[in-house]
Amino acid sequence: MNFSISEENYIKGIYHLQAETGLVNTNALAKELNTKAASVTDMLKKLKTKKIIQYEKYHGFKLNESGNKIALLIIRKHRLWEYFLVFKLGFNWDKVHAIAEELEHVSSTELIKKLDNYLGTPKIDPHGDPIPDINGKLPVIKQINLYGLPVKSTATVSSVSNQSSQMLEMLHHYGIGIGSKITVNRVFDFDGSMEIKVSKQASCIISEQVAKNIFVYHD
């Protein structure tokens, strides 16, 4: 079945809200999509006839199985485009959302297949969110602490627990960001500092404290 851009935005909106609350209510979705409750009700009727949602008047709604799959495939497009914008075009990760909102509605599935391949089928987007696979399955990403990563092994940065500006400044200095590939060269027993290699940069040394705030996953 085919969906309009507006329908796709509603599906995505429901997906994000139901993750938090199970059943979604009209006002919440209206707020999420910057629209009015009456518009939401109109669209709910349409999505119900298209058999994408479970919906009882006055009693909330949520995506059904096929609705969820559609949502995940839209999110897949969104996150692949974000990855492209950041790691190929050089955008900052905080500037790409609005552009990806537009790109995600380009319909060609062949395009997304080739884009995914071109990017090396990444598992995580520049914000640290997992990228659903071609079947709409979210990858299970075992995040481990960088400090626990064995010497000589390589992993990808997926999140950072401390989001303070001081921490972000450090990370920027070391050239570490979500998606960076990190290899541990050695750990110094004296103070727990680690010598690591970030992507294709020269090796550097980070403190135990910094390492413990960085989470990575094996590819």
Add this chain to the structure above:
Amino acid sequence: MNFSISEENYIKGIYHLQAETGLVNTNALAKELNTKAASVTDMLKKLKTKKIIQYEKYHGFKLNESGNKIALLIIRKHRLWEYFLVFKLGFNWDKVHAIAEELEHVSSTELIKKLDNYLGTPKIDPHGDPIPDINGKLPVIKQINLYGLPVKSTATVSSVSNQSSQMLEMLHHYGIGIGSKITVNRVFDFDGSMEIKVSKQASCIISEQVAKNIFVYHD
């Protein structure tokens, strides 16, 4: 000023038709855009109030100066995306038009700036059509015959005069396509055949006849 996707498509349609005939007529544009004459008339009124076209009822229409610039900037987006699809994602050049039709309506100008830079500001798209610059100026491309290209100089393939399947088969064998970079190593006086290097492939030899059907431009 902002334009809807539909308005952009009309502007582009007028641009392409006026190149051939000067003034465009309603039926021709309706055919070009797969729509009805009445719909065209409606849109013409709107484009006239937006001061994009010159239009006298019953007497044809064409883009004015600002209309032309808008058209060229849309065409710029279209051709940059086509270039991306072919040379980065690996699409065949004959499969990319429909996808670029969608991508060209993504609105971010920063996106196009960065895409252009990422692609190396190409001057010509995979179909051999020139790519307007950031100001909507079409590059003037001096096409010269590959056979006349001096030894040791490099140029980019822009078009092929013989489009027969036999010719295309040859070009495919040599890995030559629109956009390929060709360096002339030497020319054999005996039969006029040329030793050339195509992009990053190993050198090969093509006949004078083949060379004379290939047109290139200096970057």
Add this chain to the structure above:
DNA sequence: TATTATTTTTAGATTTGTCTAAATTAATTT
């Protein structure tokens, strides 16, 4: 030039997505 044929425009309807205001249902309080 008068008539016919073609092209273009107008008038009015349709679809999609949206809105406001009023009505209905559900939830909360007294």
Add this chain to the structure above:
DNA sequence: AAATTAATTTAGACAAATCTAAAAATAATA
């Protein structure tokens, strides 16, 4: 449990883009 408040839906309107059918203007031809 009745009254009040909040959430949701309905009714009806609107804008954008499209269409069909009819009217008007232009072009072609006898």
